[in-house]
Structures are given as C-alpha cells and as structure tokens.
Amino acid sequence: MTERRASFDEEALPHLDAVYRFALRLSGSPDQAQDLVQDTFVRAFKAWDQYTPGTQCKSWLFTICRNLFIRQWERGQRHDETVADNTRPEAPGQDVGNPLWSAVADVDPEGRFFDSIVDEEVLRAIDALPEDFRTVVVLSDVEGLSYQEISDMVGVPVGTVKSRLFRGRRQLQKALYDYAVEMGHIRGTHGRS
Amino acid sequence: MAGRDMSQEMISCREALRFLYEFLDGELEGAPNEQVRAHFDVCQRCYPHLKLEASFRAVLQRACGTPCAPPELKSRLLAALAEADKG
Numbered sequence: 001m002t003e004r005r006a007s008f009d010e011e012a013l014p015h016l017d018a019v020y021r022f023a024l025r026l027s028g029s030p031d032q033a034q035d036l037v038q039d040t041f042v043r044a045f046k047a048w049d050q051y052t053p054g055t056q057c058k059s060w061l062f063t064i065c066r067n068l069f070i071r072q073w074e075r076g077q078r079h080d081e082t083v084a085d086n087t088r089p090e091a092p093g094q095d096v097g098n099p100l101w102s103a104v105a106d107v108d109p110e111g112r113f114f115d116s117i118v119d120e121e122v123l124r125a126i127d128a129l130p131e132d133f134r135t136v137v138v139l140s141d142v143e144g145l146s147y148q149e150i151s152d153m154v155g156v157p158v159g160t161v162k163s164r165l166f167r168g169r170r171q172l173q174k175a176l177y178d179y180a181v182e183m184g185h186i187r188g189t190h191g192r193s
Numbered sequence: 194m195a196g197r198d199m200s201q202e203m204i205s206c207r208e209a210l211r212f213l214y215e216f217l218d219g220e221l222e223g224a225p226n227e228q229v230r231a232h233f234d235v236c237q238r239c240y241p242h243l244k245l246e247a248s249f250r251a252v253l254q255r256a257c258g259t260p261c262a263p264p265e266l267k268s269r270l271l272a273a274l275a276e277a278d279k280g
Contacts, residue, residue, distance in 0.1 A: 005278045016270070020262035034266045042273050097210035097242050105241035111248030122256035140218060141250050142257040147220055165214065173249055 008048050012041065015058045018143060022062055025138045026069045028127045036072075040065040059145060063153045066135060073131070098170065100177060104186070113186035117176055125175040133168030136161055141169075204228045206239050217246055 001009075019040055023033035044051070044064055051060060104111070126134060135154060139145045151158045181188040209232035215221050216229040233243045 002278055005274065008274070016267065017261045020266065021257055021260055024260060025257060030263075034263070034269070037262065037266060038270050038273055041270055042277050045274055045277050096207045097213070097239070098245075101242045101245045104245060109241040109244060111245040114248045114252040117252060119256040119259070122252055126253070126257070137253070138257065141253045147218065162214070165218075169214075169249070172253075176249070176252070 004048055005045070007053070008045050011051075011053065011057050012044055012048075012061060015061050016041070018058055019061050019065055022138060022143065023065055023069070025123075025126060025134060025142075026066065026131070036065060036069055039068050043068070056149060058143070059149045059153050062139065062143075062145075066153065070131075098173065100170075100173060104177065107187050113180040114176065116183070116185040117180055121179055122176065125172055125179070128175065129168055129171060133164050133171065136164045137168040137172065140165055203235075204232050206232070206236060209233060209236065209239050210242060213242060213246060217243070217250070 016037070020033060020037050023036040023040070024030065027033050027036055040061060044061055047064075051057070104113075126138065129137065136150055139150050139153070140147075145153070147158045147161050150161045154161065156164075177186070180186045209229050212221060212225065212229045216226065216233075221229060233240055
C-alpha cells in the first residue's frame with residue numbers, strides 16, 4: 001500500500017457510513033447509493049493531493065458525492081424537482097415561530113407524536129422533499145454540519161442555506177404531522193375531526 | 194447605557210422565535226445565545242416550540258442515523274481503491 005493510500009484510508013474511510021447515509025438520502029435507492037459512494041471515494045482518492053490534511057474531510061466527501069449525484073441526475077430526469085428558491089427567498093427572520101407548533105403545543109407540547117412515526121415514513125417524507133431542501137436538512141439535522149460548511153459545500157450563500165433549511169424543515173414537519181394525524185397518533189388541530 | 198450586561202436583558206417572544214433555528218443549530222454565540230436560552234427557560238408559550246423542534250430533529254436522526262455502509266460495498270470499494278492505487 002502506498003503512503004498516499006494509507007493516509008487516505010486513515011482520513012477518508014472513517015466517513016464511509018456517513019457518506020453512505022447521505023448518498024442514500026440523495027438517491028433514495030440503496031443500489032444507486034452504493035454506486036455513488038464508490039464513485040465518490042475513488043474520485044476523492046484520485047484527487048487526494050488536492051485535499052488539505054486536517055480540513056473537513058467529511059464535507060469534502062459530501063461535496064463530491066453531491067456533485068456526482070447532481071450530474072447524474074441532470075443527465076437523466078427529474079428536472080421538475082429543482083427548487084425555484086430565488087423567486088422569493090422566504091426570510092426566516094420574518095417569521096415568529098411555526099404556526100403549526102402553536103396549535104400542536106396545546107395537545108402535545110413535548111412532540112411525543114414524532115416517536116410514534118415509523119422510520120420508513122420519516123424517510124419517505126425526507127425523500128419527498130425537493131433535492132435542494134433535502135440536502136441542507138440532512139446535512140444540518142442529521143450530520144450536524146454548520147451553515148458555513150453547508151454553504152461551502154452546496155455553493156450558495158449562508159442566507160440561502162438558512163432559507164432552505166427553514167422551508168425544508170417546515171415542509172417536512174407538516175408532512176410528518178399530517179401523517180401522524182391520519183394515523184390517529186395526534187388529534188388534528190386544523191378543523192379536522 | 195454603556196457597560197450593562199446584555200445577557201441579562203430579556204428578549205421578546207418574537208425575537209426568541211426568530212433565532213430558534215440558529216440557537217438549536219449552534220450558530221449563536223455569546224450574549225445572543227444566552228439571551229435566547231434564558232427566554233426559552235422561562236417562557237411557557239415559547240418553550241413548546243423549542244421542544245417540538247428538538248423532537249423533530251431527534252426523529253430525523255433516529256430514522257437516518259441507523260444505516261451503515263453494507264459490507265459488500267466496503268469490499269467493493271477497497272478493491273476499487275487498490276486498483277486506483279496501482280495506476
């Protein structure tokens with residue numbers, strides 16, 4: 001094994017699970033995720049000389065993974081899925097709390113209804129988000145990346161990251177809440193019986 | 194007004210909710226972070242917002258955090274890397 005390979009194995013490979021999880025959420029398919037992960041790591045290894053040791057290896061791998069995914073995705077299909085979020089970037093600052101939570105607070109202030117939602121349904125709801133929203137929500141809420149790291153990765157300003165996070169989370173919260181109401185895990189608060 | 198301790202000032206509900214995501218995302222520091230925390234500590238009306246957002250996050254982590262890379266992917270990848278290392 002070359003020295004280059006040894007340092008790659010030491011710094012990059014520990015992120016295999018995280019990159020796989022990310023690829024799984026990007027593509028929605030275990031088969032495609034595996035291909036994506038393999039391409040990501042091989043590409044990262046070939047570009048290993050460009051990586052600055054000690055910097056955020058995980059975000060660098062995520063960036064490669066997402067770029068590969070977007071390229072494949074642009075080549076094929078699903079153009080309708082991109083988010084036209086430059087039309088009206090909803091300023092999170094304008095908001096005064098989620099109106100849905102104001103209503104839920106009366107019946108379930110701890111949010112116990114979330115616990116009753118099975119993983120498959122949560123994943124289905126995440127996968128139903130447009131890619132631009134899905135990526136920032138997963139990177140922030142699951143992988144714990146900072147706004148700046150996500151901004152560097154996705155190539156949009158921090159303000160756009162915040163606005164996508166805001167809208168993506170709201171959309172997802174609404175979907176999970178509607179599901180929980182439908183399943184009878186929580187009493188509806190929007191005039192539903 | 195110089196020299197007063199900003200962290201002791203109570204901010205409004207509107208203000209606290211405006212910074213809710215930044216607070217939860219660990220993007221606030223120093224006095225603003227303390228002010229938001231102090232508000233949620235005492236405000237019964239806003240506290241559920243914090244709690245519900247935290248539960249939402251927990252459910253995403255539970256659902257997404259479990260899968261590990263399958264062993265066949267790992268062996269496939271190691272073979273591909275060994276190949277790339279040669280050339």
